[in-house]
Amino acid sequence: MKHRPFIILFMLLSTVLLSGCWDRAELQDLDIVSAIGIDEGSDDLDNRYHVTVQVINEGQIAGVQGQGVNGNIAPVTIYSATGSNVEEALRKIAPKLPQELFYPHVQLLVIGEELTRKKGIEDLFDWIERDTRFRTLFPVLVAKNSTAMNVLQIVTSLEPIPSAKIVGALEATQETWGVFSSTRADKVIKQLSGEVAVLTGVQIIGPPEKGNSMTNVQVIDPPAELELLGLGIFKRGKLQRWLVEDAARGAMLINNELTKTIVNLDCEQKKKGIAVDMVRSKTKINTEIKNNKPVFYVSVRSESHIVEVHCPIDLSKHDIIKQLEKQIEEEIKEEIIMAIDAAKEEKSDIFRFGEYVNRKDPTLWKEIEKKWNDEVFPETEVNVNVQAFIRRSGLRTKPYIK
Amino acid sequence: MEKAKISVIQLFAMMFLFELGSAVVVSLGIGAKKDAWLAILFGMCGGVALFFIYYFLFRQYPNLPFTGYARKIFGKYLGWSIGLLYTVYFLYAAARNLRDFGDLLLSSTMIETPLLAIHILFVLTICYVLYLGIEVVGRTAEVMIVILIFLGVTANLSVYLSGEVDLRNLQPFLENGWKPIITTAFPLTTYFPFSEMFVFTMLLPYLNRPELAKKVWLSALIVSGLFLSYTACLNIAVLGVEELERSIFPLLSTIGKINLFEFIQRLDAIVVFTFLITMFFKIAIYFYAAVIGMADLFKVKKHQHILFPIGLILIFLSIMIASDFSEHIEEGQKITSYFIHIPFHIIIPLFMLVVAMTRNHFKKKAN
Numbered sequence: 178m179k180h181r182p183f184i185i186l187f188m189l190l191s192t193v194l195l196s197g198c199w200d201r202a203e204l205q206d207l208d209i210v211s212a213i214g215i216d217e218g219s220d221d222l223d224n225r226y227h228v229t230v231q232v233i234n235e236g237q238i239a240g241v242q243g244q245g246v247n248g249n250i251a252p253v254t255i256y257s258a259t260g261s262n263v264e265e266a267l268r269k270i271a272p273k274l275p276q277e278l279f280y281p282h283v284q285l286l287v288i289g290e291e292l293t294r295k296k297g298i299e300d301l302f303d304w305i306e307r308d309t310r311f312r313t314l315f316p317v318l319v320a321k322n323s324t325a326m327n328v329l330q331i332v333t334s335l336e337p338i339p340s341a342k343i344v345g346a347l348e349a350t351q352e353t354w355g356v357f358s359s360t361r362a363d364k365v366i367k368q369l370s371g372e373v374a375v376l377t378g379v380q381i382i383g384p385p386e387k388g389n390s391m392t393n394v395q396v397i398d399p400p401a402e403l404e405l406l407g408l409g410i411f412k413r414g415k416l417q418r419w420l421v422e423d424a425a426r427g428a429m430l431i432n433n434e435l436t437k438t439i440v441n442l443d444c445e446q447k448k449k450g451i452a453v454d455m456v457r458s459k460t461k462i463n464t465e466i467k468n469n470k471p472v473f474y475v476s477v478r479s480e481s482h483i484v485e486v487h488c489p490i491d492l493s494k495h496d497i498i499k500q501l502e503k504q505i506e507e508e509i510k511e512e513i514i515m516a517i518d519a520a521k522e523e524k525s526d527i528f529r530f531g532e533y534v535n536r537k538d539p540t541l542w543k544e545i546e547k548k549w550n551d552e553v554f555p556e557t558e559v560n561v562n563v564q565a566f567i568r569r570s571g572l573r574t575k576p577y578i579k
Numbered sequence: 580m581e582k583a584k585i586s587v588i589q590l591f592a593m594m595f596l597f598e599l600g601s602a603v604v605v606s607l608g609i610g611a612k613k614d615a616w617l618a619i620l621f622g623m624c625g626g627v628a629l630f631f632i633y634y635f636l637f638r639q640y641p642n643l644p645f646t647g648y649a650r651k652i653f654g655k656y657l658g659w660s661i662g663l664l665y666t667v668y669f670l671y672a673a674a675r676n677l678r679d680f681g682d683l684l685l686s687s688t689m690i691e692t693p694l695l696a697i698h699i700l701f702v703l704t705i706c707y708v709l710y711l712g713i714e715v716v717g718r719t720a721e722v723m724i725v726i727l728i729f730l731g732v733t734a735n736l737s738v739y740l741s742g743e744v745d746l747r748n749l750q751p752f753l754e755n756g757w758k759p760i761i762t763t764a765f766p767l768t769t770y771f772p773f774s775e776m777f778v779f780t781m782l783l784p785y786l787n788r789p790e791l792a793k794k795v796w797l798s799a800l801i802v803s804g805l806f807l808s809y810t811a812c813l814n815i816a817v818l819g820v821e822e823l824e825r826s827i828f829p830l831l832s833t834i835g836k837i838n839l840f841e842f843i844q845r846l847d848a849i850v851v852f853t854f855l856i857t858m859f860f861k862i863a864i865y866f867y868a869a870v871i872g873m874a875d876l877f878k879v880k881k882h883q884h885i886l887f888p889i890g891l892i893l894i895f896l897s898i899m900i901a902s903d904f905s906e907h908i909e910e911g912q913k914i915t916s917y918f919i920h921i922p923f924h925i926i927i928p929l930f931m932l933v934v935a936m937t938r939n940h941f942k943k944k945a946n
Contacts (some may be wrong), residue, residue: 306825309687312845314838350659363822370821554581 214325299414314349588715600861623804626773
């Protein structure tokens with residue numbers, strides 16, 4: 178065993194060398210970025226993009242419970258810089274910061290509406306995929322009627338980190354109201370590699386300059402708030418129009434992304450006097466090729482129960498329930514047709530019907546692929562068939578009014 | 580040749596891990612677009628066909644490695660030089676795989692680490708295992724295959740539970756007809772990874788039960804083929820064919836989509852481990868084939884004596900073969916497939932088969 182001392186020395190050296198990591202980053206040297214905003218820059222060369230990062234002020238967030246946090250210091254800070262591309266702008270932020278920016282925890286990406294209307298975002302997202310520091314699972318939203326920078330500087334109540342609030346709102350909306358989809362970055366990229374994309378909007382209610390201060394949350398009714406609103410239709414990377422309310426819900430229904438929502442029904446005396454909670458819905462899309470043209474059959478099956486009634490109506494009768502079911506069917510059908518019409522008007526196949534054609538008849542699809550959005554889709558026949566069921570009426574049959 | 584014996588299961592584990600090496604993480608057979616999985620299965624059939632050439636030669640000389648019976652078939656001088664060519668090829672293949680490993684690891688997880696640092700550490704580890712002999716490699720493979728199965732099951736379950744799998748991405752079947760499938764399967768997926776198993780002709784003499792060589796080889800080939808085809812399906816179903824075409828490390832992207840209860844996410848380490856384990860065996864086996872081939876040709880008594888110098892050459896070669904990753908990949912697809920794989924995996928073995936058969940014929944006549 179004459180080698181023994183050498184082996185021991187080697188092992189000791191190894192423990193020193195192997196414990197480290199070349200690309201290590203110490204926690205105290207990092208500034209965690211929670212959201213990124215991209216706006217239009219002043220020109221189209223050196224300052225093409227104006228990029229804003231929202232950095233978490235760790236000390237404020239990690240306050241020990243019971244002690245509370247200092248209400249005078251904002252929980253997040255924003256910094257921004259311009260550059261010809263996003264990565265350059267992100268690096269140019271460094272001189273303004275005490276530490277290195279850390280990106281894996283980005284929760285949200287906001288794009289200013291002006292950028293989406295003028296320059297377009299078709300080529301904007303390559304860095305998310307290519308750079309290993311980013312994860313592709315965060316939502317991408319469009320700042321409706323505003324800039325991304327303004328959206329990121331609103332101090333929010335209840336949830337100190339604004340991006341966390343927006344992401345929470347997205348999830349909660351999907352589970353209760355269901356009008357907007359959570360447009361995840363990887364899915365946005367997938368859509369943009371085609372021609373048409375759909376992105377959810379976020380807008381500021383109230384004057385944005387009032388939101389940029391802790392006083393915004395010191396009152397019970399904050400003057401400036403963030404709200405999710407609308408589905409933006411993008412064609413070749415440019416925002417064409419916003420779908421809101423019913424049309425947006427119709428689009429969600431077609432894409433089979435709607436989980437839960439409220440539908441209003443009429444009763445004899447009152448328009449929209451009954452609220453129905455739709456708890457389950459499933460959409461199937463079938464394609465047929467007729468005379469070398471695709472025809473789509475969208476069939477929706479939904480289940481719901483009644484949650485609110487404003488007129489005297491006897492819900493213990495099957496016939497009445499049946500009438501209401503008919504109404505739901507018509508209402509949903511109308512919403513779906515609204516969404517389809519809007520998409521046809523914009524010549525944008527936001528429902529990816531093209532893929533169904535491809536699955537059904539690849540040779541036909543190869544012929545029409547190039548002119549699909551502009552020529553074929555707007556002329557295509559879409560049949561909607563809805564089956565709605567009201568399963569129960571809550572804890573009461575008749576309402577108390579007579 | 581060292582005096583060693585490897586068991587049937589050990590050989591199977593080595594072959595399986597060898598086949599998955601790098602093939603499981605790259606976009607294999609992507610030339611066939613949505614039907615990549617079918618191209619892989621066809622490639623596997625090509626691999627099975629080639630196997631029978633190698634098996635015939637092995638049956639003629641069950642106690643010799645490839646470089647050994649090359650001399651028996653072609654005579655002393657020609658056989659020796661062919662053996663030398665093959666050892667250089669094995670070394671080159673090891674270097675290519677080492678470069679694959681280093682570059683993919685660097686571009687995915689360790690951006691700032693120099694390539695050389697990774698290569699040196701990896702080759703040192705491989706040298707250590709090979710210093711201990713092929714039996715140790717076999718036993719390590721036995722342990723690692725269990726770990727790999729565990730990782731695979733975990734990753735698969737999480738992907739399915741995350742609801743990211745959309746089988747519609749695989750439709751329509753035969754979108755572009757049969758042509759792209761056939762042209763991708765032959766030669767590309769046949770050579771990479773299925774005919775690469777040729778290197779095991781150097782290891783078959785170590786098998787403790789030579790009569791089972793055929794069974795082990797074919798079962799490893801088919802199991803790994805099915806597994807790779809399944810992985811291609813999963814990648815397409817999760818990512819869609821467009822993203823798959825863009826990405827250099829698709830399995831990492833697939834696993835990156837896992838998000839269970841906003842809690843179990845970022846399981847990239849699973850892919851990196853899979854990659855590490857499989858590449859370890861792929862490089863180790865190529866390297867070992869090169870080393871014992873050299874030991875055999877130059878009559879070195881113990882392969883341990885030349886292990887470290889050849890390891891140095893391996894590191895040097897892996898850095899020198901390409902200046903950037905794109906060059907490396909292009910070289911692999913355009914040059915090695917045609918100018919190395921075709922002659923080394925098909926033409927020369929076929930030629931040997933013919934010569935061996937004629938020799939047998941004359942021998943019988945003489946008797």
